[in-house]
Amino acid sequence: MVKKKKTRTPRGFKPEGFQGFKNKCRSKFELRIGKQLFKQKVPFEYEKLKLKFQQPSKNRTYTPDFILPNGIIIEAKGRLTVKGRQKHGWVKDQHPDLDIRFVFQRSKNPIYKGSKTTYADWADKNGFKWAEKRIPTSWLKEPKKNIALREKVRRKN
Numbered sequence: 001m002v003k004k005k006k007t008r009t010p011r012g013f014k015p016e017g018f019q020g021f022k023n024k025c026r027s028k029f030e031l032r033i034g035k036q037l038f039k040q041k042v043p044f045e046y047e048k049l050k051l052k053f054q055q056p057s058k059n060r061t062y063t064p065d066f067i068l069p070n071g072i073i074i075e076a077k078g079r080l081t082v083k084g085r086q087k088h089g090w091v092k093d094q095h096p097d098l099d100i101r102f103v104f105q106r107s108k109n110p111i112y113k114g115s116k117t118t119y120a121d122w123a124d125k126n127g128f129k130w131a132e133k134r135i136p137t138s139w140l141k142e143p144k145k146n147i148a149l150r151e152k153v154r155r156k157n
Contacts, residue, residue: 029078071145078105102130
């Protein structure tokens with residue numbers, strides 16, 4: 001009989017560990033970001049919030065990819081579509097006190113074919129902090145924000 005090797009999970013991480021997280025991911029890039037956080041033993045929540053926002057003439061919700069313990073919201077983007085850019089503009093306008101940041105798979109991608117504007121240019125122009133491929137360690141070490149996320153969001157059950 002072979003004994004299973006026990007794996008250690010970081011504090012605050014769900015009991016299902018990395019395998020449970022892996023089964024919930026919507027993309028390989030989000031999985032890579034989660035793996036980085038898991039390896040660095042940074043507790044995080046994955047798609048646990050729903051932020052209400054209004055698209056002109058429609059009520060919508062936005063579910064951030066990752067929420068760090070310090071209150072920083074991370075959006076992992078492989079592809080940044082027109083609808084995605086509009087949505088993030090509306091969310092930022094309606095929730096200016098939230099710290100939403102992007103991790104782009106490739107920040108030099110043009111926002112559309114033939115455009116000179118890159119994902120990084122768009123983020124800079126719209127006041128979003130961004131990184132490429134990995135969450136910078138400095139973001140993980142930033143002090144906790146004084147934002148009451150619970151007032152802003154409705155938690156998923």
